[in-house]
Amino acid sequence: MTETQAPVEAVGTARPTLLEARDLHVEFPSRGRRARAVDGVDLAIGEGEIVALVGESGCGKTTLARTLLGLERPSSGSVLYGGTALEYGSRALKAYRREVQLVLQDPMGSLNPRQTVYEAVAEGPRIHGLPGEQEVVASALSRAGLRPPERFFLRYPHELSGGQRQRVVIAGALALEPKVLIADEPVASLDASVRGEILALLLRLRDELGLSALVVTHDLGLAWNIADRVAVMYLGRIVESGPVEQVLTAPRHPYTQALLSVLPESPERVVLTGEPPDPTRIPGGCRFHARCQVLASGRAAEAGVDGRCRTEPLAVLPAVSTAQAACHYAAAVD
Amino acid sequence: MALLELDDVSVTYRIAAGEVPAVRGVSLTLDAGTALGVAGESGSGKSTLAMALLRLLPRDARVGGRILLDGEDVLAMKWGRLRAVRWAEASIVFQGAQHGLNPVQRIGDQIAEPLLVHGLARPDSARGRVAELLEQVGLPAWRARSYPHELSGGQRQRVMIAMALACSPRLIIADEPTTALDVMVQAQVLTLIKELLAEHGISLIMISHDLSVLADVCDRLAVMYAGRVVEHGPSREVFHDPKHPYSAALAAAFPTVGDPVSRLAPKGLGGDPPDPMDLPPGCSFHPRCPVALDECPTLDVELWPAGPERRAACVHVRPEKAEPAETTLEVS
Ligand SMILES: Nc1ncnc2c1ncn2[C@@H]1O[C@H](COP(=O)(O)OP(=O)(O)OP(=O)(O)O)[C@@H](O)[C@H]1O
Ligand SMILES: Nc1ncnc2c1ncn2[C@@H]1O[C@H](COP(=O)(O)OP(=O)(O)O)[C@@H](O)[C@H]1O
Ligand code: SF4
Ligand code: SF4
Ligand SMILES: [Mg+2]
Ligand SMILES: [Mg+2]
Numbered sequence: 001m002t003e004t005q006a007p008v009e010a011v012g013t014a015r016p017t018l019l020e021a022r023d024l025h026v027e028f029p030s031r032g033r034r035a036r037a038v039d040g041v042d043l044a045i046g047e048g049e050i051v052a053l054v055g056e057s058g059c060g061k062t063t064l065a066r067t068l069l070g071l072e073r074p075s076s077g078s079v080l081y082g083g084t085a086l087e088y089g090s091r092a093l094k095a096y097r098r099e100v101q102l103v104l105q106d107p108m109g110s111l112n113p114r115q116t117v118y119e120a121v122a123e124g125p126r127i128h129g130l131p132g133e134q135e136v137v138a139s140a141l142s143r144a145g146l147r148p149p150e151r152f153f154l155r156y157p158h159e160l161s162g163g164q165r166q167r168v169v170i171a172g173a174l175a176l177e178p179k180v181l182i183a184d185e186p187v188a189s190l191d192a193s194v195r196g197e198i199l200a201l202l203l204r205l206r207d208e209l210g211l212s213a214l215v216v217t218h219d220l221g222l223a224w225n226i227a228d229r230v231a232v233m234y235l236g237r238i239v240e241s242g243p244v245e246q247v248l249t250a251p252r253h254p255y256t257q258a259l260l261s262v263l264p265e266s267p268e269r270v271v272l273t274g275e276p277p278d279p280t281r282i283p284g285g286c287r288f289h290a291r292c293q294v295l296a297s298g299r300a301a302e303a304g305v306d307g308r309c310r311t312e313p314l315a316v317l318p319a320v321s322t323a324q325a326a327c328h329y330a331a332a333v334d
Numbered sequence: 335m336a337l338l339e340l341d342d343v344s345v346t347y348r349i350a351a352g353e354v355p356a357v358r359g360v361s362l363t364l365d366a367g368t369a370l371g372v373a374g375e376s377g378s379g380k381s382t383l384a385m386a387l388l389r390l391l392p393r394d395a396r397v398g399g400r401i402l403l404d405g406e407d408v409l410a411m412k413w414g415r416l417r418a419v420r421w422a423e424a425s426i427v428f429q430g431a432q433h434g435l436n437p438v439q440r441i442g443d444q445i446a447e448p449l450l451v452h453g454l455a456r457p458d459s460a461r462g463r464v465a466e467l468l469e470q471v472g473l474p475a476w477r478a479r480s481y482p483h484e485l486s487g488g489q490r491q492r493v494m495i496a497m498a499l500a501c502s503p504r505l506i507i508a509d510e511p512t513t514a515l516d517v518m519v520q521a522q523v524l525t526l527i528k529e530l531l532a533e534h535g536i537s538l539i540m541i542s543h544d545l546s547v548l549a550d551v552c553d554r555l556a557v558m559y560a561g562r563v564v565e566h567g568p569s570r571e572v573f574h575d576p577k578h579p580y581s582a583a584l585a586a587a588f589p590t591v592g593d594p595v596s597r598l599a600p601k602g603l604g605g606d607p608p609d610p611m612d613l614p615p616g617c618s619f620h621p622r623c624p625v626a627l628d629e630c631p632t633l634d635v636e637l638w639p640a641g642p643e644r645r646a647a648c649v650h651v652r653p654e655k656a657e658p659a660e661t662t663l664e665v666s
Contacts, residue, residue, distance in 0.1 A: 193603035225596060
């Protein structure tokens with residue numbers, strides 16, 4: 001590896017940084033334009049820390065997660081693991097994938113219907129030539145809560161419940177004894193009753209194995225259930241981040257406030273209208289200004305920041321673990 | 335006055351391996367202008383029940399009991415009458431149907447189709463009606479010229495609702511209308527549904543596994559487990575103070591953000607959903623029930639009264655001296 005930098009100490013927690021995005025940009029060509037799916041992100045995940053990445057559909061969550069996994073190359077900026085910049089040679093990536101594992105949701109087709117549970121979980125260990133395959137598979141299954149593991153070896157996906165299939169997918173990731181799990185909507189398609197079981201499993205893996213996790217979701221209840229820290233993404237940027245208790249009970253960014261306000265139990269709703277945000281046309285000024293309820297209601301003008309909302313872009317939030325929001329209004333009224 | 339009355343409705347699928355009792359004796363009443371939510375995990379029989387209401391089930395399904403729509407027995411209707419009912423009185427928004435929009439036909443033409451087929455509009459007036467329907471679901475009229483792939487998931491779901499509204503039905507059955515939509519889009523669609531209910535006096539049956547969503551939109555809630563209704567009552571009461579342990583597990587699955595009890599403590603329900611071909615005896619929930627008693631595996635559960643306008647099928651609400659339960663469930 002070429003570049004070595006000291007990991008940024010996560011402020012406010014005792015956890016040293018394990019995985020980090022630094023000034024990350026990811027662009028795609030899209031119908032003759034550039035889609036800036038990730039448009040300047042600094043984000044650090046500490047050892048043994050669970051970070052939830054939330055935001056509405058199309059805001060860039062999956063792209064950021066895939067880039068952290070090395071599946072997508074940044075247009076600029078870098079991904080650092082243990083303080084070292086990720087390299088994109090096939091051998092370096094293979095070694096990296098042992099440490100940082102992706103957990104997909106099963107109904108998206110991550111299990112092969114013609115493969116037994118044993119074969120599915122053994123695939124990773126075989127690619128990496130791990131010794132003692134059967135023990136590796138058995139222990140991964142039982143850590144994922146499929147016990148006794150032997151009972152599941154010869155089963156096919158269609159013979160399992162949705163929750164069990166999701167556990168097999170998690171076992172496949174665990175078989176390589178990774179340090180970080182990156183889970184994209186791990187429970188979105190699971191039944192309400194099974195969802196809690198899978199989330200409890202992720203928490204237990206953190207407690208018992210010290211695993212770190214980035215959980216990508218649009219479900220704020222999930223963040224409340226399992227995450228230490230939350231990062232709220234809007235149109236390619238993190239617009240608010242910090243400890244879950246703080247961000248989800250006293251949100252400062254109007255977008256986070258709107259997301260929380262539409263939860264079924266909340267008293268006053270701010271239902272954002274307008275077309276879904278388009279990463280090929282990111283507005284100038286604050287990227288949220290065209291939909292911002294604080295600007296629309298005149299509160300930003302009262303605080304004297306409305307002009308800046310429309311013209312002055314916000315700085316990229318640094319990768320610190322204390323609560324922060326990228327908003328002119330929040331900065332003015334605090 | 336009851337718009338819809340289900341009396342001991344059962345549905346059994348016949349498959350090669352035997353019989354699948356998907357719905358087992360459901361009795362429910364829906365008053366005109368009200369909304370009923372049906373909750374339950376995957377496989378509990380919600381969609382089967384919804385399809386039975388308009389006789390949309392495959393041939394290998396056998397339906398028993400009575401389904402009265404405005405006093406008329408749906409199961410006894412002749413084919414012609416049934417067709418008329420399906421477009422004029424009740425329409426259904428199917429689970430995942432937004433993926434079933436025709437990819438090569440403009441959405442305006444897809445919305446106009448039932449209007450033209452049923453002679454509710456002539457080709458020259460259909461365009462105006464389509465614009466009106468799009469506006470009702472919060473889409474600009476020019477969207478009529480769009481193809482499905484040009485719309486987001488939430489917009490496609492709005493198109494499905496516009497299609498359901500096209501023939502001005504009195505009852506809409508919506509199967510998981512917001513599942514798989516993100517929170518903000520879900521909020522937009524739910525707001526739309528609530529407005530339509532309030533403005534047009536439409537009745538609604540809405541199916542979901544998310545109790546909090548149902549409690550938000552519906553007046554009453556019925557919770558299904560293994561093909562049976564195990565609890566029903568006013569929706570907020572069922573959600574906030576469930577009487578059946580299964581309803582309680584569903585209610586706890588989606589935490590309230592800010593509630594210290596659920597912070598770093600996700601709540602699930604152990605065990606697997608029951609196999610409808612091999613249901614546990616007694617209370618079918620007993621293998622997964624955290625508060626089961628010794629008698630539960632042999633117990634004949636009934637929907638016992640569980641408070642004003644509420645019933646639950648659990649030994650813990652059984653009256654001291656069990657009185658015979660009524661067969662129909664009062665909704666008014
Ligand atoms: N390969 C690609 N080519 C072109 N555009 C892309 C590509 N991948 C993603 N995008 C665009 O980048 C934006 C971010 O997409 P991404 O999948 O990261 O969103 P997301 O936040 O994960 O959304 P969801 O919640 O729906 O999964 C979207 O507008 C998407 O259409
Ligand atoms: N066409 C069918 N043939 C056989 N079994 C079916 C069919 N459709 C549904 N089932 C079975 O009936 C039960 C109830 O299914 P369904 O009504 O789809 O439940 P839900 O909508 O609550 O998820 C399940 O066990 C399911 O596997
Ligand atoms: S900077 Fe202005 S427009 Fe942007 S979120 Fe804050 S108040 Fe709204
Ligand atoms: S009857 Fe028994 S097993 Fe069934 S829900 Fe009640 S306590 Fe649980
Ligand atoms: Mg995604
Ligand atoms: Mg269904």
